Amino acid sequence: MTGFPGNELLKWYEHHQRPLPWRKSDDPYHIWVSEIMLQQTRVETVIPYYDRFIKAFPDVYRLAEAGRQNLLKLWEGLGYYSRARNLQDAARVVVNEFDGNLPSGYNDIISLKGIGPYTAAAILSIAFQQPYAVVDGNVIRVLSRYYGIKDDIRSRPTKNEIQEIADEILNRSKPGDFNQALMELGATVCTPKTPECDHCPLAAGCIAYRTSSTDVIPYKSPSKKIPHHHIGVGMLTDKEGRLLIALRPEENMLGGLWEFPGGKQKPDETIETTVKRELKEELGVDVRVLEKFMDLKHTYSHFRITLHAFWCLLEPENQTPIPNSSQEVKWVKPTQLEQYPFPKANKILTERLQKL
């Protein structure tokens, strides 16, 4: 794969890179945190979370000893919460087994929770200048256009082909800058819809540009339709106006976060019946479902939900909810909800409650 203008790319990066907070640091811990936060998440979204996180946990020791709930509260709204749990579990391993230093060997670093081949390559190249090529969506777009690869970028053989190209063209004396330069070019110049080819350091040799085919390269086959679930949720209140919240099991999706109890509607069930059944199953109590509090829609990576929240009361009153399917349940005043980490959809419910 000769002829790739790597030096032009590096020169462009030197002058045009965005001043992102993690780029000011060569501390492997900072680079590790940023790479975990950037998984599936846009740079603009990550920046304020990164700044708050590094302020709260400036080194791996502070992260390792932090309370889980404090950690999740800081992560609240960033999504993919297993990233936060894995990051802390890995920090504890780094403290206990690697003397507080993020390991720089591939096998060691990939043994840490939350670090797969992509993240390992990113950290090793950026923090330790090791020759691992990083291939993310931006790199796939740049390289498929530059080399005129028209095959489906969802397919494994195409991904492998692009990884092989990236391995081959990697600048081995500056692998971290080179990887970041390719990703940066994809994020800021070689964008999906309107690439600015006239300002691109790769334009002279780019096949998609020369053949006016940036609108058809890269080709991505249509994604499968994701399922849509209706979720019935109970805003269960007591005589003092407190609400019942439940702590999701650690190992589940959104584990370690709090939520209002509820679950998926079954076929042939009204949504009120769903709420009643779910609260019976999850808390062991009978409830009266009152009027609707609100509906909202939310999209996760593999499914969408419409959440239907209803006010509920215990009926009869003298029952004690038990955590059948959660770690813990708690009665809290609406003004106290702010202290607990909630996933996005539930967070919208808590914010609406504050406005009542």
Ligand code: SF4
């Ligand atoms: S010339 Fe255009 S299509 Fe080619 S890499 Fe640059 S921005 Fe992308």
